Amino acid sequence: MGKHRNATAIGRATRIFVFSILIVWSGPRAVACGYHDNVSLARGLLNWTYPDALHVVGAISTAVAERRLAAPATVRGGLGYYGTVRVLDRHAEQLRMSSSGMPGLTFSLLLIEPMLWTRFVSEGGDVRPQVHVSGPNAGDLVVISGEDVIREIAHDRLSFGEAYRQGLIRLYGTEEQVRLFLTRHDQVGSAHPE
Amino acid sequence: MMRMSLPQSVAAGLIAAALISPAFAQDVGAPTKEQLQQALPKPAYSPYADRDFPTRPFFGETHLHTSFSMDAGAFGARLGPKDAYRFARGEQVISSTGQPAKLSRPLDFLVVTDHSDNMGFFPDLFAGKPEILADPTGRKWYDLIQSGKGEEAAVDIIVAFSHATFPKDLMYFPGTRAYRSAWQETIAAAEQYNEPGRFTAFIGYEWTSNTGGNNLHRNVIFRDNGDKASQVQPFTVYPPYGSDNPAELWKWMDAYEQKTGGSVLAIAHNGNLSNGLMFPVVEAFGKRLDREYAELRAKWERLYETTQTKGTGEAHPSLSPNDEFAAFEIWDKGNLDGSVAKKKEMLEFEYTRSAYKNGLKLERQLGANPYKFGLVGSSDAHTGLTAMEEDNFFGKTVPQEPSPRRISGVFINNPATGVKIMDWEVGASGYAAVWAKENTRASLWDAMQRKETYATTGPRMIVRFFGGWDFAAQDATNRLPAQIGYTKGVPMGGDLRAAPQGKSPTFLVAALKDPIGANLDRYQIIKGWLDRNGNLQEKIYDVAWSGDRKPGSDGKIPSVGSTVDIANATWTNTIGAPELITVWRDPDFDPGQPAFYYGRVIEIPTPRWTAYDAKRYGVTPLPGTTMTVTERAYTSPVWYTPAN
Numbered sequence: 001m002g003k004h005r006n007a008t009a010i011g012r013a014t015r016i017f018v019f020s021i022l023i024v025w026s027g028p029r030a031v032a033c034g035y036h037d038n039v040s041l042a043r044g045l046l047n048w049t050y051p052d053a054l055h056v057v058g059a060i061s062t063a064v065a066e067r068r069l070a071a072p073a074t075v076r077g078g079l080g081y082y083g084t085v086r087v088l089d090r091h092a093e094q095l096r097m098s099s100s101g102m103p104g105l106t107f108s109l110l111l112i113e114p115m116l117w118t119r120f121v122s123e124g125g126d127v128r129p130q131v132h133v134s135g136p137n138a139g140d141l142v143v144i145s146g147e148d149v150i151r152e153i154a155h156d157r158l159s160f161g162e163a164y165r166q167g168l169i170r171l172y173g174t175e176e177q178v179r180l181f182l183t184r185h186d187q188v189g190s191a192h193p194e
Numbered sequence: 195m196m197r198m199s200l201p202q203s204v205a206a207g208l209i210a211a212a213l214i215s216p217a218f219a220q221d222v223g224a225p226t227k228e229q230l231q232q233a234l235p236k237p238a239y240s241p242y243a244d245r246d247f248p249t250r251p252f253f254g255e256t257h258l259h260t261s262f263s264m265d266a267g268a269f270g271a272r273l274g275p276k277d278a279y280r281f282a283r284g285e286q287v288i289s290s291t292g293q294p295a296k297l298s299r300p301l302d303f304l305v306v307t308d309h310s311d312n313m314g315f316f317p318d319l320f321a322g323k324p325e326i327l328a329d330p331t332g333r334k335w336y337d338l339i340q341s342g343k344g345e346e347a348a349v350d351i352i353v354a355f356s357h358a359t360f361p362k363d364l365m366y367f368p369g370t371r372a373y374r375s376a377w378q379e380t381i382a383a384a385e386q387y388n389e390p391g392r393f394t395a396f397i398g399y400e401w402t403s404n405t406g407g408n409n410l411h412r413n414v415i416f417r418d419n420g421d422k423a424s425q426v427q428p429f430t431v432y433p434p435y436g437s438d439n440p441a442e443l444w445k446w447m448d449a450y451e452q453k454t455g456g457s458v459l460a461i462a463h464n465g466n467l468s469n470g471l472m473f474p475v476v477e478a479f480g481k482r483l484d485r486e487y488a489e490l491r492a493k494w495e496r497l498y499e500t501t502q503t504k505g506t507g508e509a510h511p512s513l514s515p516n517d518e519f520a521a522f523e524i525w526d527k528g529n530l531d532g533s534v535a536k537k538k539e540m541l542e543f544e545y546t547r548s549a550y551k552n553g554l555k556l557e558r559q560l561g562a563n564p565y566k567f568g569l570v571g572s573s574d575a576h577t578g579l580t581a582m583e584e585d586n587f588f589g590k591t592v593p594q595e596p597s598p599r600r601i602s603g604v605f606i607n608n609p610a611t612g613v614k615i616m617d618w619e620v621g622a623s624g625y626a627a628v629w630a631k632e633n634t635r636a637s638l639w640d641a642m643q644r645k646e647t648y649a650t651t652g653p654r655m656i657v658r659f660f661g662g663w664d665f666a667a668q669d670a671t672n673r674l675p676a677q678i679g680y681t682k683g684v685p686m687g688g689d690l691r692a693a694p695q696g697k698s699p700t701f702l703v704a705a706l707k708d709p710i711g712a713n714l715d716r717y718q719i720i721k722g723w724l725d726r727n728g729n730l731q732e733k734i735y736d737v738a739w740s741g742d743r744k745p746g747s748d749g750k751i752p753s754v755g756s757t758v759d760i761a762n763a764t765w766t767n768t769i770g771a772p773e774l775i776t777v778w779r780d781p782d783f784d785p786g787q788p789a790f791y792y793g794r795v796i797e798i799p800t801p802r803w804t805a806y807d808a809k810r811y812g813v814t815p816l817p818g819t820t821m822t823v824t825e826r827a828y829t830s831p832v833w834y835t836p837a838n
Contacts, residue, residue, distance in 0.1 A: 040593040044270030055292025061597040
């Protein structure tokens with residue numbers, strides 16, 4: 001549960017200074033800060049480490065407002081987590097099917113609402129999702145998107161390429177990584193691949 | 195006092211004409227300016243000629259954070275001071291979540307008030323500023339970020355802060371090159387976007403005293419340009435450079451004025467999260483209140499932020515049980531970080547009305563009233579976007595920028611104390627309205643200094659409030675009430691002293707709806723006073739209202755009703771009135787009792803931002819979510835002080 005440790009560390013640390021900028025001298029009192037929405041803070045830092053990563057939030061919001069994407073369910077929690085895992089498994093299967101025997105691409109996907117990292121590891125034509133990892137491995141292409149976007153892709157209602165063009169997915173890596181990834185995955189999620 | 199003299203420009207023009215006309219000169223000689231003034235009728239044909247009082251309110255924001263504030267940066271804010279000024283003056287910008295954002299109408303002024311402690315650290319680190327890279331640790335963090343390990347760097351940074359192992363050379367303390375650079379960048383942004391006559395970009399910062407999670411923040415606003423403001427660096431909280439005691443901030447302000455000849459004022463943050471510390475009546479920071487405290491606070495803290503995103507603090511229903519409008523956007527669960535739950539006995543010392551009342555008592559005890567402040571509203575948004583319109587609300591922090599999820603998100607949750615505040619409780623409020631003669635730093639600041647201001651929870655309604663001894667009913671039929679108001683009385687923020695024999699205070703009040711907003715329900719005057727037994731009292735008077743409603747048996751005007759269609763997030767102006775104006779005389783006046791009076795203007799109900807979100811995104815709000823709002827404005831008071 002490396003991810004959990006990492007998130008906890010981020011949350012504990014960030015809530016120390018958020019709204020308590022006097023950390024150095026206030027010490028233990030500041031640790032008692034009540035901002036427990038660690039995910040929000042981890043997400044905020046993401047906007048710096050992956051510049052403008054949060055623009056997917058705006059793109060998703062626009063898509064929901066225009067009814068191109070379903071509104072999120074209000075109820076979250078454990079059921080939401082396992083539902084998301086099922087979606088990620090299904091997405092891995094999509095990637096397997098679309099690889100057509102070509103060497104796969106390993107990448108790390110971050111679902112921005114729960115800040116859930118998943119590594120999709122390609123080995124010998126197979127694609128294995130490692131859900132709830134601590135983050136990307138060095139050199140990984142990083143894919144940032146939302147739960148509802150990946151759900152639509154996994155259910156063949158939205159292609160990866162279209163999602164990228166709509167800003168629902170952002171990619172962080174070398175130019176070659178991004179080009180290769182888009183070439184391979186453009187039609188993944190399309191109901192009628194060309 | 196209003197002057198009714200000949201316009202100087204006309205006089206000058208006539209004099210010039212005389213000088214270049216030989217015939218005129220030969221026949222009668224050139225008239226003097228004084229002769230011309232006597233010859234022309236008074237008043238001039240134009241009723242607006244030679245006016246010498248503020249003729250319009252300027253709307254703006256006195257409390258906005260950008261990515262230069264460490265917490266805003268941590269929440270993902272990428273917009274800096276320049277973006278903030280651009281947005282406020284009406285330009286379209288892209289928010290930190292990638293959404294195009296624009297105000298319905300430009301604002302007239304903005305003060306970017308980033309936290310003074312560690313100002314500018316985040317943008318500098320991620321930009322790889324030389325000052326950061328010169329330090330080995332700074333270099334390490336930057337390299338981590340560049341190699342895709344930004345989260346690791348972030349954790350490292352924060353842990354270093356929390357364990358006091360942050361490299362000294364990287365601390366953004368006053369006196370360091372890095373801090374100076376950040377402050378200069380803040381000043382430069384204001385200088386670049388300040389456009390006298392069109393848009394005022396003030397220089398300012400927020401001093402962030404927050405010990406124990408109790409919010410005692412103050413926004414410091416400079417009257418001056420960068421040449422003076424750049425001679426100092428902001429006061430901070432970290433010792434040994436700073437302090438969490440407001441009295442030390444006042445010393446800093448005094449030192450600034452002494453050093454530069456400039457002027458600064460402070461606006462105290464909404465006190466609703468101070469847990470009873472914002473308006474003390476016995477002691478402050480271990481020192482018993484005395485006359486010096488009262489005088490210094492009144493001198494430096496001219497205004498108070500009575501409404502903002504983290505709640506409205508004009509009145510609390512438990513302090514004012516007879517005020518049916520007091521339960522408005524109340525945050526009364528704990529302090530700023532939720533680490534200490536609220537106790538009922540704290541409330542008296544954190545709300546505007548109770549502070550005004552206690553101020554009367556303190557004045558009698560100490561000889562000076564520390565809580566004689568004017569009112570403004572502002573946002574305290576940490577997004578760089580002062581977007582406080584219900585249908586155009588970009589939240590308090592970046593996670594609260596428009597999204598289908600924000601309506602059900604959690605803002606504060608401390609299981610240890612039980613303090614939990616949802617994102618939907620964040621209000622789309624507010625703005626500051628300033629009655630100034632022109633849109634310049636000097637004119638706006640001077641109006642703030644004399645407290646000729648009012649707070650709005652978002653709409654730009656125009657509100658007048660004059661107190662005097664001789665306003666008569668017919669004054670309310672005049673279409674130029676301000677001319678009468680300034681001639682016969684004092685505006686909001688002013689004083690009435692020593693009642694003339696047999697007279698009671700009279701008030702000329704007027705309000706116009708926001709041109710693109712909702713109609714008005716009513717105009718109320720809230721009076722507080724210290725009675726002859728030394729007890730504090732308050733009473734609310736409905737003085738003007740829409741329609742032909744009659745007061746009920748309780749003396750209150752019945753509800754105006756509601757046209758809000760929550761499902762469709764719409765309303766109609768079929769109820770309410772576009773303007774309200776009247777003259778009111780205090781029927782309960784006792785010349786021996788000190789008192790204050792302020793105006794409260796209430797709109798008809800309209801959809802709250804939550805209703806717009808539910809409609810826009812097709813989401814279902816959580817049970818209990820407030821879906822409508824009665825926007826309002828609060829004027830600065832007029833105080834009455836007896837002769838003795």
